[in-house]
Amino acid sequence: MNPSSSTSASPAANAAPEGRPLVTPRVLTLVFIVALALAWGWLPEFTVSVLSNIGLYALVAVGLVLLTGVGGMTSFGQAAFVGMGAYATAWICTSPTAAGWLGGIAGSALVPWLGLLLGLVLTFALAWALGAVTLKLSGHYLPLCTIAWGLSLYFLLGNMEFLGGQTGITGIPPLVVAGVSFATPRMLGVVIWAVLLLALWAMHNLLDSREGRAIRALKGGRLMAESMGVDTARHRIKLFVLAALLAAISGWLYAHMQRFVNPTPFNLNIGIEMLFMAVVGGAGHLWGAVLGATLITLLKEKLQDVLPALLGTSGNFEVVVFGLLMLFVLQRFADGLWPTIARLARRWVREVPRAAGAGPAASTTAQLAQRAVPAAGTLLLQADGVSKRFGGLVANNDISMTLKAGEVHALIGPNGAGKSTFFNMISGVDDPTTGEVRLVGQAMSGKPSRAFASLGLGRTFQHVRLLGQRSVVENVALGAHLRAKRGWLAAMLRLDRAEEAALMAEARRQIERCGLGAHADTPAASLSLGQQRVVEIARALAGQPSVLLLDEPAAGLRHLEKRALSELLAQLRAEGLGILVVEHDMEFVMNLADRITVLEFGTVIATGTPAEVQANPRVLEAYLGGADDELLEDAR
């Protein structure tokens, strides 16, 4: 496990100044674990109890960090899932009905484990169902929905007679493993922290994988993630279920620590407190969950003693302080406290850069899926009479065009001519009102962007869409998402290392090819806009596309960079790619394109070679009528 790996954009970004004493995050983590283990037997009972509570909260907060900080979905209702885990084991361990079902094994040491299984199964089913309904919502509707089901589950738990109503369930047996009883917080605390550390390790592994990059991409917007082949709806639900399962495990441990359950610890207030923990600690950082859980738990303990003494009356005043604290933290530390601590610690702690090609030996490196290069002249992309209306506005009017393997086709036209709209039609972002798009011979009506990606369409965006805090190599590796297949479980257990090494090697190869080798480990946001556009091209190439759609690739590039880009695209054309470029830079287009299609007011006014288009009177008229007279300059 690696405390700062989730905090750092890249190894290089973490690099400490040369010559300073260095500790790697891994060593620091080991020191922390060993210190905790050695101190555990000697700590006072009360401290052990508080630490166990911190462990329980942190387990839930880890799920919230993934859900909220990494995946961009806010949940106020996580306490209800803790309740599900707690009540499932409480019921199965104590109910006569459950004992009837369990027959001979009722009362044995196995029953709490059946309670865990029941809690996980119920939570899985409920979270999947809730996720399927609520995660389609965006903006403030999603958090509102989590409040709604958080409240509902809380009242449900408190109103079911067989669960003891508001009184709850008592007499839950302690965990017993191989004859060893985990009845005391000192004993169960070991299990709690072991589970927490295991969860941190597994979640760190998940984030440091192909699926982790897909999860991070969710926050960058569905459009980008889908274009890389990520099924965003499915990933959102899986992330939601994963966070719920972590909460349920925390609930199971809680029930066997307290040995009784009632609905109070699972109400909305506690759900909000758990979200505080994730956000205050550092919503995008796994160890931020531990930090947040520690700070809030300790603060709560202190405030519960101090505030009544100060105010002369009792009440839940700590909630007011939490609210103020939240305001302060969000004002001063928008990303929570963990990134600030990690930044301060950078003098002494640094990540060891993962060397290019490091990982499993070449012989054990997995093979990524390969796409056969189409023969030159093969028809790759075809638009037949594509029209798009927005209300009364006809943005695209009966456009037909083709793209063949081994050619560069440019789409030009004045601002507002309908180029982006057409780009959206041929990349699955939007559906034509009438007409048809075919990709490698397949009709694409109604298919999402990821279906286009899986058929070999790679694209860049007019407004760059990168994960700015992540390194260039991670961004580019996302482009190869569909070429690998290891899933969440393999990633968590680190069984995907060979494949991951292959993905990273491929990403680095494409970065080198695009001339950005020196920036591979730099956070993408720290590059110039022009370089970020090139990163997008490298990301598209990592998917080994046969069709490349480039939306204004030369915008923001300096002269030499444009020349290098032009050479790269010419080389890709020679390798057999079909490239469609939407571009305003006429010199770039005229020097590169084999064919040009000119749009005006959504209609094709000319198609042909650069020379034919430059000599076309309608084209000259269209450009003279607009602000851009570069074409005329070129034509002369």
Ligand SMILES: Nc1ncnc2c1ncn2[C@@H]1O[C@H](COP(=O)(O)OP(=O)(O)OP(=O)(O)O)[C@@H](O)[C@H]1O
């Ligand atoms: N979602 C939408 N709803 C309504 N009108 C839209 C929508 N998208 C585009 N339009 C309109 O369609 C027309 C074509 O826009 P589009 O963005 O495709 O042009 P463009 O050629 O890409 O322009 P630019 O070069 O400035 O990017 C414009 O009049 C625009 O206002």
